[in-house]
Amino acid sequence: xxxxxxxxxxxxxxxxxxxxxxxxxxxxxxxxxxxxxxxxxxxxxxxxxxxxxxxxxxxxxxxxxxxxxxxxxxxxxxxxxxxxxxxxxxxxxxxxxxxxxxxxxxxxxxxxxxxxxxxxxxxxxxxxxxxxxxxxxxxxxxxxxxxxxxxxxxxxxxxxxxxxxxxxxxxxxxxxxxxxxxxxxxxxxxxxxxxxxxxxxxxxxxxxxxxxxxxxxxxxxxxxxxxxxxxxxxxxxxxxxxxxxxxxxxxxxxxxxxxxxxxxxxxxxxxxxxxxxxxxxxxxxxxxxxxxxxxxxxxxxxxxxxxxxxxxxxxxxxxxxxxxxxxxxxxxxxxxxxxxxxxxxxxxxxxxxxxxxxxxxxxxxxxxxxxxxxxxxxxxxxxxxxxxxxxxxxxxxxxxxxxxxxxxxxxxxxxxxxxxxxxxxxxxxxxxxxxxxxxxxxxxxxxxxxxxxxxxxxxxxxxxxxxxxxxxxxxxxxxxxxxxxxxxxxxxxxxxxxxxxxxxxxxxxxxxxxxxxxxxxxxxxxxxxxxxxxxxxxxxxxxxxxxxxxxxxxxxxxxxxxxxxxxxxxxxxxxxxx
Amino acid sequence: xxxxxxxxxxxxxxxxxxxxxxxxxxxxxxxxxxxxxxxxxxxxxxxxxxxxxxxxxxxxxxxxxxxxxxxxxxxxxxxxxxxxxxxxxxxxxxxxxxxxxxxxxxxxxxxxxxxxxxxxxxxxxx
Numbered sequence: 001x002x003x004x005x006x007x008x009x010x011x012x013x014x015x016x017x018x019x020x021x022x023x024x025x026x027x028x029x030x031x032x033x034x035x036x037x038x039x040x041x042x043x044x045x046x047x048x049x050x051x052x053x054x055x056x057x058x059x060x061x062x063x064x065x066x067x068x069x070x071x072x073x074x075x076x077x078x079x080x081x082x083x084x085x086x087x088x089x090x091x092x093x094x095x096x097x098x099x100x101x102x103x104x105x106x107x108x109x110x111x112x113x114x115x116x117x118x119x120x121x122x123x124x125x126x127x128x129x130x131x132x133x134x135x136x137x138x139x140x141x142x143x144x145x146x147x148x149x150x151x152x153x154x155x156x157x158x159x160x161x162x163x164x165x166x167x168x169x170x171x172x173x174x175x176x177x178x179x180x181x182x183x184x185x186x187x188x189x190x191x192x193x194x195x196x197x198x199x200x201x202x203x204x205x206x207x208x209x210x211x212x213x214x215x216x217x218x219x220x221x222x223x224x225x226x227x228x229x230x231x232x233x234x235x236x237x238x239x240x241x242x243x244x245x246x247x248x249x250x251x252x253x254x255x256x257x258x259x260x261x262x263x264x265x266x267x268x269x270x271x272x273x274x275x276x277x278x279x280x281x282x283x284x285x286x287x288x289x290x291x292x293x294x295x296x297x298x299x300x301x302x303x304x305x306x307x308x309x310x311x312x313x314x315x316x317x318x319x320x321x322x323x324x325x326x327x328x329x330x331x332x333x334x335x336x337x338x339x340x341x342x343x344x345x346x347x348x349x350x351x352x353x354x355x356x357x358x359x360x361x362x363x364x365x366x367x368x369x370x371x372x373x374x375x376x377x378x379x380x381x382x383x384x385x386x387x388x389x390x391x392x393x394x395x396x397x398x399x400x401x402x403x404x405x406x407x408x409x410x411x412x413x414x415x416x417x418x419x420x421x422x423x424x425x426x427x428x429x430x431x432x433x434x435x436x437x438x439x440x441x442x443x444x445x446x447x448x449x450x451x452x453x454x455x456x457x458x459x460x461x462x463x464x465x466x467x468x469x470x471x472x473x474x475x476x477x478x479x480x481x482x483x484x485x486x487x488x489x490x491x492x493x494x495x496x497x498x499x500x501x502x503x504x505x506x507x508x509x510x511x512x513x514x515x516x517x518x519x520x521x522x523x524x525x526x527x528x529x530x531x532x533x534x535x536x537x538x539x540x541x542x543x544x545x546x547x548x549x550x551x552x553x554x555x556x557x558x559x560x561x562x563x564x565x566x567x568x569x570x571x572x573x574x575x576x577x578x
Numbered sequence: 579x580x581x582x583x584x585x586x587x588x589x590x591x592x593x594x595x596x597x598x599x600x601x602x603x604x605x606x607x608x609x610x611x612x613x614x615x616x617x618x619x620x621x622x623x624x625x626x627x628x629x630x631x632x633x634x635x636x637x638x639x640x641x642x643x644x645x646x647x648x649x650x651x652x653x654x655x656x657x658x659x660x661x662x663x664x665x666x667x668x669x670x671x672x673x674x675x676x677x678x679x680x681x682x683x684x685x686x687x688x689x690x691x692x693x694x695x696x697x698x699x700x701x702x703x704x
Contacts, residue, residue: 079651079652082652082667082669082697083669084669084670084699086699145699146699148699150697152667199697218698222698223695223696223698226671226696226698227671227674227675227696228671229671230671230672232670232671232698232699233699266693267691267692267693328692330682331678331679331682419675419678419679421679421683425675458672458675460672460676464645464646464647464648464676465646465647467672506672508647510646510647511645511646511647511648511649511651512649536698536699577649577669577670577673578651
């Protein structure tokens with residue numbers, strides 16, 4: 001009985017277990033199906049979320065790429081702009097307050113040179129006066145110096161390795177309104193401060209063969225030695241003498257030229273070279289009119305500035321060509337440069353000449369009224385003028401014949417520079433200027449000059465914020481001087497040399513803003529008349545006084561130039577670059 | 579038992595799937611990024627010299643950037659086969675000298691080519 005009960009109990013338990021298990025199994029199966037369904041839904045949602053997330057990521061990436069592209073394009077565009085803003089306060093003097101003009105008798109030396117009997121001081125109430133006329137002493141002024149803004153860029157041509165390049169530049173006047181400069185001290189049709197007054201060109205560039213540029217720009221003769229000049233844009237700019245034949249404010253070699261092609265080579269083991277060719281494009285055989293397409297005479301100034309009516313006769317050239325050869329390794333830089341100006345017309349150099357040798361040319365002293373007249377004088381033009389202005393002609397004198405006075409001028413220079421690691425930069429350059437005039441007119445040739453030098457020392461103080469520099473330029477002697485408007489001393493004929501000394505101190509506030517101080521003085525010997533500030537400083541201080549006559553004709557209408565003056569000046573300014 | 583085993587099978591698969599999903603969408607998102615059937619990208623060989631060139635360029639750029647007084651905003655640096663090439667413009671001779679000096683100092687014995695154009699100050703003809 002007991003065993004039966006136990007057996008029955010076991011069977012009942014087993015049955016119960018089976019019932020429970022079978023119930024559980026069916027229950028578990030049902031639960032699994034539900035979970036699978038939920039998992040599918042969950043998986044679907046996860047997949048949907050993943051897709052949305054990926055879409056968002058793709059959109060974000062696309063947006064970032066777009067923004068990055070725009071930023072890059074904007075940065076490239078902005079970086080194309082460059083420029084300099086520079087204004088200074090100057091105090092300068094022409095250094096000729098106490099000079100006195102004397103009458104001189106006929107010179108008795110060879111070729112009508114010294115000795116010349118000195119007479120009494122000039123006492124005329126009309127020009128030329130005994131003393132320099134006008135404010136020729138210390139004068140304070142504000143000057144905008146080498147300020148400009150430019151834009152440059154490049155454009156790849158297809159998928160080639162050649163780029164189209166371009167630059168547009170504008171010279172800014174930070175201290176005065178832009179416009180023409182037409183007065184008796186300066187005559188130019190070029191609009192100062194206009195877009196295009198600055199290196200402006202288009203061109204082609206390749207890494208393998210260099211680049212060609214077509215436009216209006218400085219030539220290699222200037223650019224190859226710019227780095228030798230710490231005083232660019234200052235009173236003590238080396239262009240006071242370097243490239244500046246005959247003195248005064250205008251530079252002959254180192255100016256920006258119209259319609260010129262330049263070639264710039266790549267570097268070959270440290271060597272590189274550049275070349276330039278300037279089109280003459282002048283219909284007149286003596287370049288007496290404007291080159292086609294230009295607003296000023298070739299070589300600067302407008303027709304008439306040489307005192308011949310509507311003529312470009314004060315340095316107007318025909319074609320030009322030149323080039324340089326450079327070598328650079330480490331801190332060493334060596335350079336040689338050459339440039340030629342074809343058929344430079346300087347026939348106005350004879351106008352109003354005080355030179356005794358000029359007066360000795362047959363026809364010069366009597367207004368071409370006797371025959372035979374000198375072949376070196378343009379008597380035909382003068383007689384036509386005399387017929388039109390009979391009352392003015394006796395006050396005047398005939399110009400040189402452009403046939404004889406339109407000849408080639410050329411220049412060469414050799415220089416070097418070394419930068420020592422302790423902060424000292426040493427620069428030196430020799431220059432020779434030449435004009436192939438006929439021997440009979442050498443007495444008025446102030447364009448031929450050797451023995452000219454430039455030397456500069458520049459030192460960076462430790463830290464890099466401050467630096468100091470000193471410079472010296474020397475102009476060698478020239479065979480003659482036109483003395484057309486120069487109140488010169490005939491007994492000092494034959495000495496046209498000069499020295500310019502300069503000193504500068506710079507303090508940088510940061511990468512872009514600099515304050516500077518500059519002092520410069522030019523000591524002119526004999527009858528030389530070099531200035532301070534030529535070639536970049538906004539206002540030049542020269543040897544001209546304020547004498548003028550109210551008309552332009554064959555007489556000496558321009559200001560009197562006092563050869564032997566000692567212009568000197570101080571300048572303090574701010575310079576910002578971007 | 580066999581039936582029970584079969585019923586538990588989907589649970590295990592589901593559990594593994596949930597675990598796999600729990601790893602995160604990145605795993606599933608990354609999966610299609612490297613499908614085995616797609617061609618492998620071209621092999622990029624970065625030579626030691628190229629890395630050295632890029633490092634030298636970066637050092638020169640950084641030195642020019644860090645110098646508190648030199649303005650080299652328009653100058654770019656390229657290094658090829660250990661030769662550093664400086665391109666662009668300088669608007670001041672002193673910036674040109676200083677830039678070249680700093681680049682030479684970083685480059686050490688390696689060559690530095692100066693292709694910087696010095697934009698001269700304006701020189702009105704008068």
